[in-house]
Amino acid sequence: MLLPSDRLLTSLGAEFNRLRAHLGDGEASALQSIGAGLGLLSGREHGDITGIHLQIDRIQATLIELQRLVGSNPAIEHRLGEMLSGLKRIRDIANLRAAEAAWREALAAFESLVHQIVADANLTPPLRTRVALVVNAWEIDDLRAPMTVAGASAGDAGPSTDITAAKLRDYLRDRFSDPTIDVPMLRPLAGGFGKQTFLFDVIGREFSGSYVLRRDLAEPVIANDCHRIDVEYTLIRAVHGRGFPAPDALWVDTEHALLPGGDFLVMRRSPGVAGGSVFTAKGTVPADLVQTLVDILVRLHSLPFMAELSQLTESLNRELAGLPLQACVRRYIENFQALYDREAHLPSPSLTTLFGWLLENLPTMTGMPVLLHGDIGFHNFLFDGGRLTAVLDWEFGHLGDPAEDLAYACNTLGSALDLQGLLDEYRKAGGAEISPERIRFFRIWGHVRNACAANLCTAKLTTGRVDDLKLAYLPHVYIPQFLGAAVALIEQGA
Numbered sequence: 001m002l003l004p005s006d007r008l009l010t011s012l013g014a015e016f017n018r019l020r021a022h023l024g025d026g027e028a029s030a031l032q033s034i035g036a037g038l039g040l041l042s043g044r045e046h047g048d049i050t051g052i053h054l055q056i057d058r059i060q061a062t063l064i065e066l067q068r069l070v071g072s073n074p075a076i077e078h079r080l081g082e083m084l085s086g087l088k089r090i091r092d093i094a095n096l097r098a099a100e101a102a103w104r105e106a107l108a109a110f111e112s113l114v115h116q117i118v119a120d121a122n123l124t125p126p127l128r129t130r131v132a133l134v135v136n137a138w139e140i141d142d143l144r145a146p147m148t149v150a151g152a153s154a155g156d157a158g159p160s161t162d163i164t165a166a167k168l169r170d171y172l173r174d175r176f177s178d179p180t181i182d183v184p185m186l187r188p189l190a191g192g193f194g195k196q197t198f199l200f201d202v203i204g205r206e207f208s209g210s211y212v213l214r215r216d217l218a219e220p221v222i223a224n225d226c227h228r229i230d231v232e233y234t235l236i237r238a239v240h241g242r243g244f245p246a247p248d249a250l251w252v253d254t255e256h257a258l259l260p261g262g263d264f265l266v267m268r269r270s271p272g273v274a275g276g277s278v279f280t281a282k283g284t285v286p287a288d289l290v291q292t293l294v295d296i297l298v299r300l301h302s303l304p305f306m307a308e309l310s311q312l313t314e315s316l317n318r319e320l321a322g323l324p325l326q327a328c329v330r331r332y333i334e335n336f337q338a339l340y341d342r343e344a345h346l347p348s349p350s351l352t353t354l355f356g357w358l359l360e361n362l363p364t365m366t367g368m369p370v371l372l373h374g375d376i377g378f379h380n381f382l383f384d385g386g387r388l389t390a391v392l393d394w395e396f397g398h399l400g401d402p403a404e405d406l407a408y409a410c411n412t413l414g415s416a417l418d419l420q421g422l423l424d425e426y427r428k429a430g431g432a433e434i435s436p437e438r439i440r441f442f443r444i445w446g447h448v449r450n451a452c453a454a455n456l457c458t459a460k461l462t463t464g465r466v467d468d469l470k471l472a473y474l475p476h477v478y479i480p481q482f483l484g485a486a487v488a489l490i491e492q493g494a
Contacts, residue, residue, distance in 0.1 A: 003472055007462055009045050014467035044096075052099045055142060056087050059110065062138040063087075069130055070117055079113050161218060161261030163188075163198060168213075171258040178206035193457050193470055194221045194395060195229070196262070199269060210269040212247070216262030219465040221457040224339050225315055225374065226397045230254055233265045235316070235397045238306045239371075244299065247390050270390035275378030285416050289378070292388055293409060294425045296381075300391075301370040301402045301431060309371075315398035321369055326362060328369040329401050333358055333445065340452050344459045346475060350483050351455065354448045357490065363438045369399040376405045377412035403434045407442030411485070437493075444489045451482035 044051065063080055071077045086106060093099040117123065117131055165186040173181045181204030189197040198213040216229045226232040233252040240246040247267040254263045275289075285293075310318040314335055320328050337355040373380075374396025382390040406426060410419055419436065427433050454474040461471040 003458070003475065004462055005045055007464060008469075008472055009041055010464070011461060011467045011469040011472060014469070049094070049096050049099060052096070052103055053091060054145070055103065056090060058138060058142055058145075059106075060084060060087055062134060065134050066117070066131065069127060069134070070120070070123065073120055073122065076113070076117055076120065079116065083109060083113060163196075163213070163215070163259060163261070165200070167259055168200060171256065172202060172204070172207060174258055176204070176206040178204050180205045181207060193454070193468075193474065194227055195393075211250075212267045212269050213264050214267065215264035217466050217468060218262050219460060220262070221460050221466065221471075222339075222395075222453055223343065224335065225313060225395060227395045229263045229265050231313055232394050232397070234308060234312060235394050236265075236267075238308050239300075239303065239394075242303055242306070244303065245296070245388060245390050246394065247392065270382050270384075272382035272384030272387075272389040274392075275381040275383050285413055285418075288386075290417070290422060290425060292381075293376075293378075294422065294429050294431070296388065296391060297376065297402070297405055297409075298426065298429045298431045300373060301405070303371055305371075313398070315400075316371075317399075320399045323369060325365040325367050325369055325401055328399055329365060329404075330359065330362060332398060332400055336449060336452060340456065343456055344463050346455050346459055346462070348451075348455055351448065351452055354444075354451075354483075354486055358441075358445055358448060361441065363435075363441045365401050365403075365438065367401075367432055370402050372396075372398055372400050372402070372405050374398055374405070375408065377409050379412060401438070401442065402432055403438045404442040404445065406434060407439045408446045410439060411443050411446045440489055440493060444486050447482045447486035447489070451479050451486070454479050454482065 063084055067077065067080050071080070083106065086109070090099055090102045090106065093102060114131075114135055118128060123131070163186070165183040168186060169181060169183040172183070173179055181202060183200055183202055185199070185201040187199045189199060194217065196215045196217065198215075199210070200213060201210050202208050214229065214232075220228055226235050230252050233249050236246045236249045240248060247270055249265050249267045252263065252265040253259075256264065305318065305321045309316055315332055320331070323331070333355070337359075340351065340355075373391065373394065375393055376391075380392045381388055382392065406422065409422070410417055419439065423434055423436070423439070457471050458474045458479075460466045461468065
């Protein structure tokens with residue numbers, strides 16, 4: 001099993017706790033049942049064979065006490081001795097499932113033995129009462145023990161870092177010194193593997209309106225580009241300040257004692273809805289949407305280098321802005337591979353070969369590096385009445401070849417997009433002339449980068465640094481899809 005089962009169970013427990021915080025009393029019964037099941041499984045996984053041995057220890061002590069109480073009956077004394085010997089044999093079983101089956105048989109034998117004890121005509125009423133008390137004390141303790149172990153291992157470690165409307169209200173009241181503030185709506189958004197996103201409404205004297213809170217996980221999952229929220233905030237503010245349709249980011253908070261957990265930024269909520277999914281679009285992309293994509297890319301790639309980005313990240317700084325384009329791209333891919341090599345990751349011979357292929361097959365590139373979004377596509381566009389209102393999610397922002405953004409758009413839209421038509425319109429709108437071969441290279445790179453990022457994210461789950469259950473989906477669904485797409489494009493070129 002690629003993902004350790006104890007990590008999956010811990011993440012399931014954490015997800016259960018998050019659901020419990022957001023669901024009402026109507027789901028309490030179902031949640032209680034799910035929680036009990038997760039707790040028992042988590043306790044079994046963490047206890048392993050040792051859990052059976054602890055149960056054996058408890059029942060052995062009870063059997064010895066019963067020997068002291070009723071040992072005058074030879075038949076009962078014999079059965080007690082047999083049972084103690086049988087428990088010793090269970091200890092020698094190495095397989096957990098087999099040991100559990102033997103333990104259940106021992107419990108059935110113990111029930112039969114207790115029937116015999118209480119039916120003994122020579123047992124006085126006081127002794128019968130004492131037997132009942134001893135047996136009940138054991139059974140109550142034995143039944144409670146698995147849930148006690150599970151409670152400590154099903155995502156219930158330490159104070160909750162979940163954001164609730166009440167916590168957010170208290171935070172905002174403190175920030176704005178306004179006791180009139182209330183948060184009538186808070187809604188977490190699904191999707192995304194490196195951030196948590198919440199929509200919320202505020203009513204108050206000093207602060208009101210509709211906003212978005214975008215938060216790092218307690219442990220950021222990728223340590224390059226603009227994945228840290230404070231760095232992403234700086235980039236968003238920079239492009240928004242030049243009139244680009246990025247969100248209006250109001251503040252970033254790296255202290256937030258009243259909202260423990262990852263750092264976060266708060267943005268005004270832009271009107272509109274997302275324009276598509278991360279992988280494909282249905283049908284052919286209409287010409288007006290192609291033109292929207294072209295216009296926004298030419299506008300982004302034409303932005304001059306901004307002083308506030310001079311030392312922002314390893315992949316976004318003034319030194320890179322002055323490098324020849326090909327040198328900048330080579331450094332970016334090499335740095336991504338170095339990140340993969342030094343960080344905890346799932347072993348992937350495929351990624352090793354693909355990084356090598358990319359560095360050996362860099363195409364000829366002319367010009368200077370430009371600012372790239374890195375995750376461009378309709379899935380990160382908001383449209384309101386057909387008008388583009390915002391370009392979201394800047395965590396992959398870096399300097400590089402404009403062909404990379406165009407290629408990524410091709411990856412997300414697939415056959416729904418006319419590649420040559422896109423390149424022609426991009427050039428007509430003032431963008432650089434880019435060959436289809438260059439696009440193919442960066443399409444391969446886009447899939448390799450995503451596979452690498454997904455690998456690093458999953459490793460944070462397997463090593464216990466995060467408990468986000470969504471990450472369990474990556475290695476068995478997304479990573480094979482990314483690797484397969486990269487290989488298919490390499491084979492097309494060959």
